[in-house]
Amino acid sequence: MKTKAGKMFVEIIDSRIFLILVLMGVSEAQLQVGFYSKTCPSAESTIRTVVRRAVAADAAAAARLLRLQFHDCFVEGCDASILIKHEPDERQAHGNQGVGGYEIIDEAKAELERACPGVVSCADIVALAARDAIVLTKGPPYEVPTGRRDGKVSSLELAANLPDVDDSINVLKTKFAGKGLSDKDLVLLSAEYRFTGAHTIGTTACFFITSRLYNFSGGGGGGGADPALSPELLRNLKAKCPFGGDVNVRVPLDWGSESLFDDHILRNVKTGFGVIASDAVLIGDIGTRKIINSYLTRVPTRRANFPADFAGAMVKMGSIGVKTGVEGEIRRVCSATN
Ligand code: HEM
Structure with missing residues (x-):
């Protein structure tokens, strides 16, 4: 049986743990390089392999993957919302015409779900795949902070205001x-x-x-x-x-x-x-x-x-409106919310 003093002690400890968790939540809310190093160590190499394969099969895939990250990040933040399929969805927006590379992200996701189910977000796959595509076209290598979570909304209207070729x-x-x-x-x-x-x-x-x-x-x-x-x-x-x-x-x-x-x-x-x-x-x-x-x-x-x-x-573009911590979800397949 707990004494009153014992109960208070437990409450103080509980509140300290809560405070520590809140603080951890705050630090977890930041993206970090190597976010999957413990939970899915093969994440980045798996994505790199899938991207290499896709670009070897079709060189134009590199540009598609780079463009995909821009179009993902500018609508609802970098949360892979552009990959969600339903009627009508972001993909059908005027500014998203010709955007592609979705199937490469889906393929990387399927491989990662086999290796580490429910761990790696589609949003991070988009960001890592863009980096790998840049490197394959002789662009600069760079570290991608990860830890994004996936959005649950894909809306045609939200994609209406993308930068347009005819904008001043x-x-x-x-x-x-x-x-x-x-x-x-x-x-x-x-x-x-x-x-x-x-x-x-x-x-x-x-x-x-x-x-x-x-x-x-x-x-x-x-x-x-x-x-x-x-x-x-x-x-x-x-x-x-x-x-x-x-x-x-x-x-x-x-x-x-x-x-x-x-x-x-x-x-x-x-x-x-x-x-x-x-x-x-x-x-x-x-x-x-x-x-x-x-x-x-x-x-x-x-x-x-x-x-x-x-x-x-x-990296800056890749951090637009990211969902972290307990926001969003880790989709099981990139084309649909869980
Ligand atoms: C300033 C605003 C921008 C506008 C108005 C714009 C517009 C366009 C347009 C009209 C195309 C041709 C699309 C097609 O016919 O399929 C295109 C292609 C492309 N955009 Fe942009 N873009 C912008 C910024 C960006 C940014 C920020 C990125 C990435 C960081 C990007 C990456 C690409 C890539 C890689 C392609 C080639 C896609 C391919 O070959 O499949 N763009 N862009």
Whole structure:
């Protein structure tokens, strides 16, 4: 039988344990590198193997995986909500057209469920797969803090406000700022220089550029082609994407260098060779132009550290609105909530 003093002692201990648990909850609420090192030590290597296999089978898969993380993180945070399938879901949003790589994440998840059931979130698989895809295209390796949990909601409406190719530079900046990302992150993550910048790899459907080629209304223009396009690129793009032609035909985002992370995209943007309008507008704005130039300067001592900055921006993007601790869930399959 407990005495009154004994009972009080237990209560004090209980409240201390509670306090410790709360504090632990707070620290657990942060992402951390190696989150699965004890609970699923093979998590990162399994994902890497699946990504390598997918990219070996289809080189375009690397760009799809990188784009997938952006589209996941910008809607409801990095919680793999874009992978949930129901009618209507995020995938069907206008801005999510052409997003892919879902089946690669599903495959990694299935392998991880066999090795460590119920442990690794789909949201972390998306973030790790993007990093592995970047490395496979000769981008910078970086550590990905993990511990994200999966969201339970996928909604078409919530995906309505994604950054759009036809957004002005100010709207792009505002949409990035709304996610805690700076103008520098905008430049780094979309059109970038050496080893990095998401649009240095991959392709776009003609769908996203036809208005730029035939009916441009941005920047005060009224119809016709975007005057920011170099005449040479305009000719090439019109040949690939003729007026009234198949809008599903794909053209490189980084004209002439779409399968490697390299310094092409920034130079392209600078010389009117940015294929999609949202990349092209980065050079028209004084602030973003300065950021672009900081990576292009010929003086090595003045040149900003591009690979490190890009990796930092990816980690920052990967922490947008993450669910941790007791929030969300660990989905059993990525395409459905539990
Ligand atoms: C600034 C806002 C952005 C806009 C308006 C934008 C728009 C687009 C568009 C229209 C495409 C072509 C899609 C298609 O036809 O399938 C595309 C492709 C791509 N985007 Fe972005 N994007 C933006 C930012 C980003 C960011 C932040 C990332 C990743 C960090 C990213 C990664 C990619 C990649 C890798 C591709 C190539 C996909 C492929 O080849 O399948 N984009 N983007």
